[in-house]
Amino acid sequence: MKSSIVKAINSISSMDEMNAVIDMIKIKQKQLRSKDINSAKMALRVGDSVILPDSKKLAGKVGELLELRRTKATVSFGGDRWTVPISMLRGA
Numbered sequence: 001m002k003s004s005i006v007k008a009i010n011s012i013s014s015m016d017e018m019n020a021v022i023d024m025i026k027i028k029q030k031q032l033r034s035k036d037i038n039s040a041k042m043a044l045r046v047g048d049s050v051i052l053p054d055s056k057k058l059a060g061k062v063g064e065l066l067e068l069r070r071t072k073a074t075v076s077f078g079g080d081r082w083t084v085p086i087s088m089l090r091g092a
Helices: 002-010 015-043
Strands: 049-051 062-068 072-077 080-085
Touching: none
Parallel strands: none
Antiparallel strands: 049 062, 062 072, 072 080
16 A cells, blocks of 8 residues: 555646645545544543543543543543543543
């Protein structure tokens, strides 16, 4: 698959084509991000125990989900409230 992508990129011959490809990649990225957020929202509920495995400061700590918004959530870790992207949360 990678070789076909590389060939397609190498076949781009003008800035207009390059800009069109970049716009399409941005649209696809937005769709995939939205899909990830929606699947995470479906798995989480207010009051659930969550962890942030990718966080440098909070990795390994278990927190309580206090609020779910469109793309971010409020989580309590030992009394401290943090606003984090929903895509970073995992159920504990």
